[in-house]
Amino acid sequence: MLISCALCAQEAAQKPEKPPERAPAAEKKPDKPELPFQIQLLETHIRFETNGDSRKEIHTIVKINNILGARQFARLGFDYNRRFQQIEIPLVRISHANGGTSEVLPSAIADPPNPAVEKYPAYQEVRVKSVRLLGLQEGDTVEYRVITTTSHHPLAPDFWLEHSLDRSGQVLAEQYDLDLPASREVKVWTSEYSQSFEEAKSGQGDAMRVSYRWKYPAGSAPPKNADRAATDLPAYLANADVALTTYTEWPKFMLAMQKLFPTASATTEIKDKAMKLTAEAKTPEERLHLLYDFVAQKITTVDLPLGSTGYATRTAQEILASGYATPEDKCVLLLALAGGAELEAKPALTGTQVPTTNRALILPSLFPHVLVLASTEKKSIWLDPSEPVTPFAMIEVNLRGKPALLPYPRSDTRFFENVSTVLPFAAFQKVGVDAKLGESGNVTAKVKYTMRGDNELLLRVAFYQTPKEKWKDVAGLLAISDGFRGQVTSVNASDPTATKEPFTVEYEISQPKFVDWSKKPVRIPALLPQISLPDPPARAAAGGKAPNIELGTPLDVETRMTLRLPAGTTVQTPAGTAVGRDYATFASKYGMLQNTVTASRRVNFLLPEIPADRATDYNAFLHAVQNDEAQVFTLDRKAESSKHDKPVKPASKP
Numbered sequence: 001m002l003i004s005c006a007l008c009a010q011e012a013a014q015k016p017e018k019p020p021e022r023a024p025a026a027e028k029k030p031d032k033p034e035l036p037f038q039i040q041l042l043e044t045h046i047r048f049e050t051n052g053d054s055r056k057e058i059h060t061i062v063k064i065n066n067i068l069g070a071r072q073f074a075r076l077g078f079d080y081n082r083r084f085q086q087i088e089i090p091l092v093r094i095s096h097a098n099g100g101t102s103e104v105l106p107s108a109i110a111d112p113p114n115p116a117v118e119k120y121p122a123y124q125e126v127r128v129k130s131v132r133l134l135g136l137q138e139g140d141t142v143e144y145r146v147i148t149t150t151s152h153h154p155l156a157p158d159f160w161l162e163h164s165l166d167r168s169g170q171v172l173a174e175q176y177d178l179d180l181p182a183s184r185e186v187k188v189w190t191s192e193y194s195q196s197f198e199e200a201k202s203g204q205g206d207a208m209r210v211s212y213r214w215k216y217p218a219g220s221a222p223p224k225n226a227d228r229a230a231t232d233l234p235a236y237l238a239n240a241d242v243a244l245t246t247y248t249e250w251p252k253f254m255l256a257m258q259k260l261f262p263t264a265s266a267t268t269e270i271k272d273k274a275m276k277l278t279a280e281a282k283t284p285e286e287r288l289h290l291l292y293d294f295v296a297q298k299i300t301t302v303d304l305p306l307g308s309t310g311y312a313t314r315t316a317q318e319i320l321a322s323g324y325a326t327p328e329d330k331c332v333l334l335l336a337l338a339g340g341a342e343l344e345a346k347p348a349l350t351g352t353q354v355p356t357t358n359r360a361l362i363l364p365s366l367f368p369h370v371l372v373l374a375s376t377e378k379k380s381i382w383l384d385p386s387e388p389v390t391p392f393a394m395i396e397v398n399l400r401g402k403p404a405l406l407p408y409p410r411s412d413t414r415f416f417e418n419v420s421t422v423l424p425f426a427a428f429q430k431v432g433v434d435a436k437l438g439e440s441g442n443v444t445a446k447v448k449y450t451m452r453g454d455n456e457l458l459l460r461v462a463f464y465q466t467p468k469e470k471w472k473d474v475a476g477l478l479a480i481s482d483g484f485r486g487q488v489t490s491v492n493a494s495d496p497t498a499t500k501e502p503f504t505v506e507y508e509i510s511q512p513k514f515v516d517w518s519k520k521p522v523r524i525p526a527l528l529p530q531i532s533l534p535d536p537p538a539r540a541a542a543g544g545k546a547p548n549i550e551l552g553t554p555l556d557v558e559t560r561m562t563l564r565l566p567a568g569t570t571v572q573t574p575a576g577t578a579v580g581r582d583y584a585t586f587a588s589k590y591g592m593l594q595n596t597v598t599a600s601r602r603v604n605f606l607l608p609e610i611p612a613d614r615a616t617d618y619n620a621f622l623h624a625v626q627n628d629e630a631q632v633f634t635l636d637r638k639a640e641s642s643k644h645d646k647p648v649k650p651a652s653k654p
Contacts, residue, residue: 036069037062039171040141044163047179050206052156056148063141070136078146079114081310083125084154088147092131097139108132120302120324122314154312155256157184160245160363162237165194165214175215176242182208187245189361194241214242236353236366247362250405250415257407260313260328260370261347266340270316274340284376287341288383289392295334296385297497300324306368327386328370334385338374345374348382348417350404356416369399371419373406382420389460391499393424397454397553421608427453427553428502431482433527433561443514445527447484449505453555456503463505464496475507482529486511515635522635526590526599528559530629533603536619537612546612551583556604563597565635571597574631579624581617583607588628597633 043059064070080087092104110130117123133142153159166174180186183206190197198213237243247253266274277294278287299319304326316336319325325333331347338345349367372383381393390396403416410417428451435445451459462474471491479488491507515522537549565571573590580586588601603625610618 035170036066036072037064039063039166041173042166042171043175043177045177045179046161048159048181048184050157050181050183052153052159053151054149054159056150058146059144061141061143064136064138066138070138070140073133073136073142075130075132076144077128077130078148079126079128080148081125081308082127083312084150084152084310086149087129088149089129089131089144090147091143091145092133093143094133094136095141095143097137104131104133108134114304114308116303120322122318122322122324123302123304123309123326126304126308154259154310155364158246158252158256160247160365161243162240162363162365163242164239165216165241167193173217175213177214178212178242178244180210180212180244182210184246185248187248187361188212189237189240189243191237191241212242236355237361237363243361243363245361245363247364249358250362253362253364254405254407254409254415257311257347257349257364257367257405260311261332261335261407263408266336267317270320270336271340273320274337277337278341284343285378285381288338288343288345288374288376288381291334291337291341291343292383292385292392293499295330295337296390297388298323299330299333299385301330301386301388302326306370307364311364330385331370331372334372334383338372343374343376345372346406346408347371348373348404348406348419350399350402350419352398352402354403354405354416356403367405371395371399371404373404373417380420387461387464389464389496389499390457391424394457395419396457400553421553423453423553425452426556428556428558429453429455431529431557431559433559433563435527435561436564437514437566439517439566440512441515441517442510442512443486443527444508444510445484445486446506446508447479449478450502451504452502454553459493459505460496460499460503463493472507475505478505479507479509484509484527484529517637520636523632524635525629525632526601527561527563528599528601531557531559531601531603531625533622533625536622537615546615548609548612549615549618550609551605551607553608554605556602558602559600561597561599563599565595565597566637567595568637569595570636572634573597574628574633577624577628579621581621583610583614583618584621586621586625586628590631590633601628 039060039062041059041061044056046054046056048054062073064073076092078087078089089109094102094104096102108131110132111127112118112130113124114126114128117126131144136142161178163176165176178188182201182203194214196214198215200211200213201208202211203209247256274291278290281287281290300323302324306326306328309326313332314325314329316333319329319333335345335347348371349369350371351366351368354366355361369384370386372385374381374383382395383393384390384395384399399419401421402419404419405416406414409415430450432448433445435443437443449459459474459478463471466474471493472488475488475491479486486509489508489510491505493506494501494504496503515524534549534551537546539546571592573592576587576589578587584603584605584607586601586603589599591598
């Protein structure tokens with residue numbers, strides 16, 4: 001269950017993660033509960049004021065079923081932003097299974113900065129209030145109340161909220177209350193699951209209020225409301241049951257988002273820095289590239305989700321002086337430096353599920369990512385400076401093609417622009433495998449990847465975020481994903497932040513008993529990565545239209561292998577394959593030269609998608625590739641064994 005109030009930068013309610021699913025036991029003991037804990041009661045009451053202030057109170061009663069549950073509740077943590085929020089914990093009581101109760105002492109309550117900002121003073125208003133619960137045992141019951149008060153939020157007087165009701169059975173009884181000022185225009189949405197609720201009005205005039213209550217007692221499912229038409233939330237709110245917002249139209253929301261990125265002339269300090277950084281550039285795009293590299297790589301990223309600071313940003317001068325920034329503050333600095341270098345650049349907010357219609361429910365949480373849209377004389381360039389390993393003008397695949405909201409739109413009617421789907425370079429992946437098969441049947445291989453594109457970005461992030469002493473773990477996962485088995489013995493990678501060049505990874509891997517020479521004959525596959533092809537489309541429902549077949553970003557994948565064999569080994573090589581379409585091509589070659597086997601496969605995806613009515617043709621292409629990958633080399637060492645094992649014929653008498 002997710003409980004989130006978008007007004008709060010981080011949700012104050014504590015609920016541990018779901019326990020991992022257990023393997024079925026041979027015998028189930030009916031007296032043993034399946035869950036480590038059971039939430040017997042979850043009550044939430046949220047009250048919003050006309051000025052956007054709010055008060056949220058959560059009352060929870062939890063039964064600890066076993067030692068795992070005791071460990072999960074040994075510490076309760078509540079995230080908040082001290083700049084505009086306060087958290088009180090008026091009650092934490094433990095009722096012990098063996099009798100008696102105990103209250104938590106004030107000394108057990110701590111209020112440190114969020115671990116993500118411990119080293120960054122400018123963001124230490126983002127905090128975690130926590131409570132230690134010592135000595136929890138099986139059968140104990142924990143009861144606590146948490147009150148979060150929000151005042152003078154940076155986006156006040158507007159407010160918004162999303163909430164998902166429990167459907168797992170982990171909560172026996174849930175009550176969710178909303179108390180809203182009737183004088184504010186608020187859009188309230190409910191899913192089909194949460195249609196049944198109590199609605200009441202109180203007060204008069206400006207003091208009139210409207211309240212809503214969802215109440216589900218133990219063991220019951222939310223009933224249908226016969227008097228209310230079905231109001232399913234759209235796809236972008238598929239996981240919510242209740243949502244509300246005071247943003248009733250896009251222009252109003254854009255004005256609010258302009259608070260994130262105020263327009264102001266670049267200061268002398270910012271202009272001087274921009275001129276210094278771009279002194280060697282000859283074109284506007286080169287100037288932009290240099291500014292981007294500085295912000296992305298020289299300004300340390302503070303990994304906080306958008307909204308943790310209450311949608312408040314720092315000034316470009318503060319960011320530049322400190323040398324660190326959240327992703328949105330990095331965009332603030334890049335925008336300022338671009339202005340200082342006389343380049344046109346605008347902020348853009350986007351996400352994987354962005355509504356664009358006038359009837360959409362407008363929530364800031366639907367825009368978790370900030371980009372920069374820059375314009376030169378020749379083209380528009382989308383930039384994401386949040387990670388130091390992202391190449392210039394590359395946007396992650398999940399955001400490409402998605403609508404992005406421009407707080408400063410190009411016209412009064414064009415609020416959105418789609419993020420570019422074009423990469424700044426041709427995407428390719430080259431894999432070379434240099435392997436040796438020993439007489440004992442062991443195989444060792446050196447594998448080298450050279451790549452540009454989406455896989456490149458994934459690997460750059462993985463190697464950048466992983467300490468070098470643990471790079472073998474990353475290489476091991478890479479090997480498994482490509483179908484290689486064995487132990488990785490050494491790893492080397494190029495600098496993940498050297499984004500102007502393709503990224504390279506090299507590792508050595510060994511696998512004992514790769515072949516068993518006693519088996520006749522020995523068959524082995526080509527030691528090449530498996531080529532990932534999209535599955536054929538599922539059949540459309542009756543009367544429905546089948547979706548297009550998504551092939552992804554155009555990509556050229558080339559794999560090559562050399563495998564040295566023990567002396568005296570004979571080989572039967574499979575036949576190569578060649579298949580050509582307008583959307584993709586595939587070719588393979590296999591050969592043998594002396595004691596070395598060679599293999600190569602190349603697939604080139606030319607189009608991002610093809611119509612659904614070409615499914616039959618695509619299936620034929622897919623099967624041709626899969627059949628080729630299923631081919632094997634046949635090895636035989638008979639000649640070698642007969643040389644040594646053939647009995648010597650006695651010499652004849654003279």
